Amino acid sequence: MDPSESTSNLAEGKGEKASETADPRKNFNYPLVKYCDMLEEMKLEVVDLVVTALERHQGNYEGAAKTVKETMDKKYGNSWHSVVGEGFGFEITHEVKNLLYMFFGGNIGVLLWKAL
Amino acid sequence: MYQQRTAQPVTDATIAKRTVIDVNHDDDDDWLPKELQKPPNQCQLTPEELDEEFTRILNANNPLAPQNIARYNFKEKTFKCSPNVDHLVVHLDISGYLTFKNDGNEEKPVKPVQEEAETEEKATNTEETTEENKKTETSEQQTNTENSTENNTENNTTENAEKPPEAAPQPEQENDANAANNSKNPFNFSERALQTFNNLSRETSTNTEPPPKNTFSDTVTQWAIFDEYVKDLAQKEKANKDKTAKPAFGAKNKGDDHTFELPVENHVEDVYYRDPELKISIRKIERMTNQNTHDEITQDFKYWDDVADEVKGLKNSNARxxxxxxxxxxxxxxxxxxxxxxxxxxxxxxxxxxxxxxxxxxxxxxxxxxxxxxxxxxxxxxxxxxxxxxxxxxxxxxxxxxxxxxxxxxxxxxxxxxxxxxxxxxxxxxxxxxxxxxxxxxxxxxxxxxxxxxxxxxxxxxxxxxxxxxxxxxxxxxxLRYDKELSIKTEDPKTIEVENEDASIQALIEKDNNIEVAFDNASGSCFDFNPLDDNVFVVGTEEGSIFKCSTNYNKQYLMTYEGHQMAIYCTKYNKFHPRIFLSASADWTIKLWDHDYDKPIITFDLNSPVSSIEWSPYSSTIFAAVTNEGKIYIYELNEKKYEPVCEQQIVKKAKLTHIRFNKYEPILLVGDDKGNIYSLKLPPSLRRHSKEPKDEMQKLEKIILITSGRMPQNN
CATH class of the missing domain: 2.130.10.10 (YVTN repeat-like/Quinoprotein amine dehydrogenase)
Known part of the structure; x- marks a missing residue:
């Protein structure tokens, strides 16, 4: 019951908070890792790679995905798969310790995994 | 005999031939007409009988081979005699395997073969000539043969004479050529070969373990992304608030904002531990783990007994x-x-x-x-x-x-x-x-x-x-009072109970009025009740005297025992014998007393203050003591009266403070001044006891009478 009450409260004060939430929304451009089972070191490196690829291929998701995939294949061995998009659903089987699921820029979802 | 008999049917011609050969052989001897010698038991045959001919036909039929083999012929569906019976019988079959020894140099084997061939030819020549001679000239055999040999030698010489010019310069060349042409002697050479077994080929293969895998699914939508960012933002704000609340960490940790933090949960273990069912199962598991870790000890406790102890007995060896x-x-x-x-x-x-x-x-x-x-x-x-x-x-x-x-x-x-x-x-x-x-x-x-x-x-x-x-x-x-008057009077046990009662009470009353009374108080350190009489008990004091008291008389002692010079740490009545008790003291001794006599029966010196003693609960003659040295002493009065049957160091650099026998199991407990308690298993020799408690009492009574030299009390 508690959460529902809190949302109703939010709805009541919507007019005031709308302006407040508008500001942070612009700041939603940092990479946000939703799920990752990689080792810490590898994770940092891969996130960095994804961010650079996305920034280089602004608006070109296909190019970004391709770059990411090819770089990962070179660095960590074959058969990496990469999905970049604003909306998609998936169910994948991946090798353990080789999955990254992150958001970037407030509207892009990136999924990167190593297949078996 | 046999040869001669068989020789008889041989034709004359062959006999003649033989004689000729004999003649040739006996060249050098003086020749005499030869008479046929016959053994006396040879049957005499008439010339007709001798001339009679017996024909014997040799054929190649195997007499043992069956003559009438009939086999079923499937084609004609009848039994048919098979005409072809195999008559071949092999009696012996040896395949040669010898090879010529000097295979290495091929020259020699070639040369002698040629020479042999020649000499053989010559030999046949001579034989032919001799046969001719024998046909033509029978009388002058000797001379002819001589001639013929002479002729032969002449022929040889002539042949040799003809050959030399050609043969002399050639032999080495010929030999070389021979060696080159056929290096292997076709007669002495045998070829051998062996086919080895070819192993079957087989296929084997294994699968490596596939790398661990996982499935993962989600849906990416704009609102999901937005929610995620909002959540993250909220978390960060919360983290910031926490940090401001704890300024001690604040400043430096701000840089680590993006690191993930575990959600803080309230510690709820108490709730689980209060659950009685869980408590029981936790206790069970604790005992199970303990049983596992101390399994060896448990096995020892259950099954191990010192075999040597049983065999040697207590008199010869120390029990362990x-x-x-x-x-x-x-x-x-x-x-x-x-x-x-x-x-x-x-x-x-x-x-x-x-x-x-x-x-x-x-x-x-x-x-x-x-x-x-x-x-x-x-x-x-x-x-x-x-x-x-x-x-x-x-x-x-x-x-x-x-x-x-x-x-x-x-x-x-x-x-x-x-x-x-x-x-x-x-x-x-x-x-x-x-x-x-x-x-x-x-x-x-x-x-x-x-x-x-x-x-x-x-x-x-x-x-x-x-x-x-x-x-x-x-x-x-x-x-308790340390009253000299009282103790002196108690030396006579008979008078104390009758006369001394009033006197002592009077003395006490007098003393009660005195201020010095407090200093006369004896400080008790231990006591033990008599196993039969609930009212009687013995008290040990720090001054070294032991008093026998009764709960019925609260101002006087039934008996005073002097003997120890220092504080008594422990007094213990025997569990079977109602008159016998032990006292352990700081003066390094244990004394065994009969509570009717004021002199100790036996004194045991242990070379260290004795902190605790205990009679065994099942035998009247066994007791154990522990000392400040960390040693445990066990006495079995039935075996040795003055020596311990067991003296064992339990701890080093620590004092043992207490000892206790278990009533049910052969276990001793010993405590030390470092907070440790040791359990020890008694060897089988220290577990023996009689079935009747009465027997146990008599056992001790006997020992005490013998040691103290007293007659039994009845007398």
Missing amino acids: LLPLWKFVYKKEKKKHVTALCWNPSLSDFFVVGYGSYNFSKQGPGLIACFTLKNPSYPEFVYNTNSGVMCLDFYEKTPSLIAVGMYDGTVAVYDLARKSELPLYKSSTKTGKHTDPVWEVKWQKDDLYDHPNFFSISSDGKIIQWTLLKNELQKMDIIV
């Missing part, structure tokens, strides 16, 4: 105690074990009192109940304000423990109660000892079935405590 579990309560490593007591009804359960014997290092005490099943942690723990000095289990209700403390209070704890607080506790208000309580003992319930126990203290008082419904009732039984 087998160390079993060691009990430590880790929090109380610095405290002394001041009391030990087995539970009277549970064979594996005992209680330990922790405190300190050191006057200057007193602190809070502890009562811990252990079971043999779990040496790692006590089952029950009770904290006390003052150091525990003594303990006793109540036999009727084995969950009740009477406790005496260093500050003079006594208390009764009930294990069945959940509370940590004692069931009863004496206080200054209700009355208590003013000095440490050295020993507490439960006694039989009083007339109203109230449980009661006795306590002894350094203040010289022996007090009986009765457990009423909601209070602990105190009653002074005796106040």
Whole structure:
């Protein structure tokens, strides 16, 4: 019951908070890792790679995905798969310790995994 | 014989031929006409009979081969005789394997073959010539043969003469050519070969383990992304707030904002631990793990017995105690074990009192109940304000423990109660000892079935405590006095009971008025009740005297025993014999007394202060003692009267403080002044006892009569 009450409260004060939430929304451009089972070191490196690829291929998701995939294949061995998009659903089987699921820029979802 | 018989049917021609050959052989001898010698038993045949011819036909038929083999012919569907019977019989079949030895150089084998061929030719020539000669000239055989040989030699020479010019320069070349052409001698050479077995080929293959995999699914939508960012933002704000709340960490940790933090949960373990079912299963698992870790000890306890001990017997060898579990309560490593007591009804359960014997290092005490099943942690723990000095289990209700403390209070704890607080506790208000309580003992319930126990203290008082419904009732039984007058008079045991009563009372009354009375108080240190007479007990004092007292006379002693020079630490009545008791003292000795006589029967010197003794619960002649040296001594009076049957160092650099026999199992418990309790297994030789308690008593009685040189009391 508690959460529902809190949302109703939010709805009541919507007019005031709308302006407040508008500001942070612009700041939603940092990479946000939703799920990752990689080792810490590898994770940092891969996130960095994804961010650079996305920034280089602004608006070109296909190019970004391709770059990411090819770089990962070179660095960590074959058969990496990469999905970049604003909306998609998936169910994948991946090798353990080789999955990254992150958001970037407030509207892009990136999924990167190593297949078996 | 046989040769001659067979020789007879041979034709004349062959005989003639033979004779010729014989002639040739016997060239050099003087020739005489040869007579045929016949053995006398040879049957004589007439010439007709001799001429008779017997024809013998040799054919190639095997007589053993069946003549009439009939086989079923499937084509014509009838039995048919097979005409072809195999008549070949092989009797012997040897395949040669010899090869010429000088295979290495091929020259020699070639040359002799040629020469041999030549000589053979010559030989045949001579034979032919001789045959011709024999046909033509029979009379002049000798000369002809000579001639023929001469001719032959001449021929040879001529042949040789013809050959030399060609042969002489060639032989080496010929040999070389021969060697080159056919290097292998076709006669001596045999070819051999062997086909080895070809192994079958086989396919094998294995699968490597596939790398671990996982499935993952989600849906990416704009609103999901947005929610995620909002959540993240909220988390960050919360983290920031926490950091501002804790300024000590604040400044430096701000850089680590993006690191993930575990959600903080309230610690809820208490809720689980309060669940009674979980508690039971946790306890079970604890015991199981303990059983696993101490499995070897358990096996030893159950099955191991020193075989040598059984064989040698006690007279020849020292019995050995087998160390079993060691009990430590880790929090109380610095405290002394001041009391030990087995539970009277549970064979594996005992209680330990922790405190300190050191006057200057007193602190809070502890009562811990252990079971043999779990040496790692006590089952029950009770904290006390003052150091525990003594303990006793109540036999009727084995969950009740009477406790005496260093500050003079006594208390009764009930294990069945959940509370940590004692069931009863004496206080200054209700009355208590003013000095440490050295020993507490439960006694039989009083007339109203109230449980009661006795306590002894350094203040010289022996007090009986009765457990009423909601209070602990105190009653002074005796106040010990070190009274010289009294003790001198007690030397005559017969007079004391009759005359001395009034006198002593008078003396005491006189002294009560005196201020110095306080200094005459003897300080009790131990006591033990007579197993038969509930009223009689012996008291040991710190001054070294032992008094026999009765609960009925509260101002005087029945008997005084002088013998120890220093404080008595322990007095113990024998469990079978009602008159015999032991006393252990700081003056390094144990003395065995008959409570009707004021002189000790036997004195045992242990070379160190004896802190505790105990009679064995099953044999009247076995008792054990522990010393400050860390040694345990076990005496079996039936075997050796003056020497211990077992002397074993249990701890080094520590004093042993207490010893207890288990009533049910062959286990000894020993406590030391470092908070450790050791359990030891008694060897089989120290477990022997007679079935009847009466026998046990008589056994001891006999020994005592012999040692003291007294006649039995009846006389």
